[in-house]
Amino acid sequence: MDMECTSARGAETGALEADDRFSLAVSRVRSGYLPAGQSGAVSAGAGRGELCVLCDRVIGADEVVYEVIGMKCGRSRKCSFHRPCYDAWMMTSPHVL
């Protein structure tokens, strides 16, 4: 009766749920906004206020940014992802190719 019914979904972290992030990745790859899979070198580092090409949110200094070099994402020559966004994007390859 008094079961706690809280879930992470209610937390106001501003982050997307994994499923939402994955669907967004698939639709962005399908629309050509993001390339499919990885085709360049990746570097990881601390965020510097870049916009994530997947979720369009700022990647703060307290977060890890994954940068894929050598491909185009939208109008950018450099693709910056939050780490979970990068993971979601990587998982799209088998679904959109």
Ligand SMILES: [Zn+2]
């Ligand atoms: Zn992101």
